[in-house]
Amino acid sequence: MTEVPEITLNNGQRIPQFGFGVFLVPPAQTEQAVTTALAAGYRHIDTAQMYGNEKEVGEAIARSGLDRSDVYVTTKLANNAHLPDDARRAFDGSLKALGMDYVDLFLIHWPLPTRYDGDYVTTWDTLEEFYRDGRARSIGVSNFQAHHLRRLHTESEMPPAVDQIEVNPYLTQDELRGFCAEHQIAVEAWSPLGRGNVLGDPTIDDIARKYGKTPAQVVLRWHIERGDIVFPKSVSPARIGENIDIFDFQLAGDDVEAISALNRDQRTGPDPDTFAG
Numbered sequence: 001m002t003e004v005p006e007i008t009l010n011n012g013q014r015i016p017q018f019g020f021g022v023f024l025v026p027p028a029q030t031e032q033a034v035t036t037a038l039a040a041g042y043r044h045i046d047t048a049q050m051y052g053n054e055k056e057v058g059e060a061i062a063r064s065g066l067d068r069s070d071v072y073v074t075t076k077l078a079n080n081a082h083l084p085d086d087a088r089r090a091f092d093g094s095l096k097a098l099g100m101d102y103v104d105l106f107l108i109h110w111p112l113p114t115r116y117d118g119d120y121v122t123t124w125d126t127l128e129e130f131y132r133d134g135r136a137r138s139i140g141v142s143n144f145q146a147h148h149l150r151r152l153h154t155e156s157e158m159p160p161a162v163d164q165i166e167v168n169p170y171l172t173q174d175e176l177r178g179f180c181a182e183h184q185i186a187v188e189a190w191s192p193l194g195r196g197n198v199l200g201d202p203t204i205d206d207i208a209r210k211y212g213k214t215p216a217q218v219v220l221r222w223h224i225e226r227g228d229i230v231f232p233k234s235v236s237p238a239r240i241g242e243n244i245d246i247f248d249f250q251l252a253g254d255d256v257e258a259i260s261a262l263n264r265d266q267r268t269g270p271d272p273d274t275f276a277g
């Protein structure tokens with residue numbers, strides 16, 4: 001079985017550094033995709049209320065024969081449920097859909113600074129309830145910029161365990177990652193392959209040839225060397241197997257740097273400062 005490293009979060013909980021993302025996997029394909037990923041050795045699944053496939057994720061895990069405690073499960077609060085009572089109802093709904101009595105990690109999906117009077121702090125305080133009652137083993141945020149994190153730091157009690165942000169070789173996010181490192185917030189890199197956009201890059205192709213690996217494997221390994229947590233998505237069994245087959249090699253420091261130098265500050269997704277959900 002593939003040895004996936006673990007990262008210790010600021011609350012002492014451990015998270016596998018590599019997992020499987022199910023954004024845009026249609027519900028009808030989700031159980032099969034997650035089953036394939038679990039069989040290939042994945043033990044960390046990243047879903048969200050807004051993906052509409054929590055139920056199928058839960059079914060695949062239940063049918064896998066694995067213990068619940070052997071699979072790390074993350075889900076995220078929907079953008080229409082930031083008010084405290086809505087968030088409580090939505091969290092209950094996630095547990096019910098997943099068929100679980102706890103999640104490993106629960107995130108605010110987007111800060112939505114232009115909605116709810118810009119008050120993501122009250123939403124965060126509500127997530128703290130789920131942490132305290134044990135139904136979320138860790139809580140964190142997603143798409144938070146440094147200034148959003150700073151506000152949580154000064155106005156609320158608990159620091160987020162993670163910030164899940166868009167990172168790929170064309171969007172290296174070194175400033176925000178530096179802020180997170182300084183504040184013991186683990187970084188999860190979403191769309192680690194830039195949704196496929198970075199895979200035709202000549203520098204990445206050259207490095208891939210040198211190691212006898214595919215461009216996707218080299219990019220995923222680059223994230224691992226930089227210490228971020230990743231969960232690439234694919235519904236193809238061959239790619240699901242290819243993406244986890246990255247723990248038998250390491251990139252030399254200058255190759256990591258050559259890939260980081262491709263940065264163009266280019267997002268594939270929305271800008272968290274203006275995105276309204």
Ligand code: NAD
Nearest residue numbers: 021022023046190191192193194195196216232233234239
């Ligand atoms: P990704 O970077 O993982 O790219 C996925 C796409 O790359 C696939 O659709 C496929 O076309 C291609 N691909 C995958 N493996 C490949 C391979 N081996 N070779 C060639 N092409 C390959 O993009 P993603 O799905 O957007 O992101 C991964 C996960 O990140 C999501 O499933 C989700 O869990 C999370 N995510 C979170 C947010 C957020 O706001 N928090 C936003 C987007 C994604």
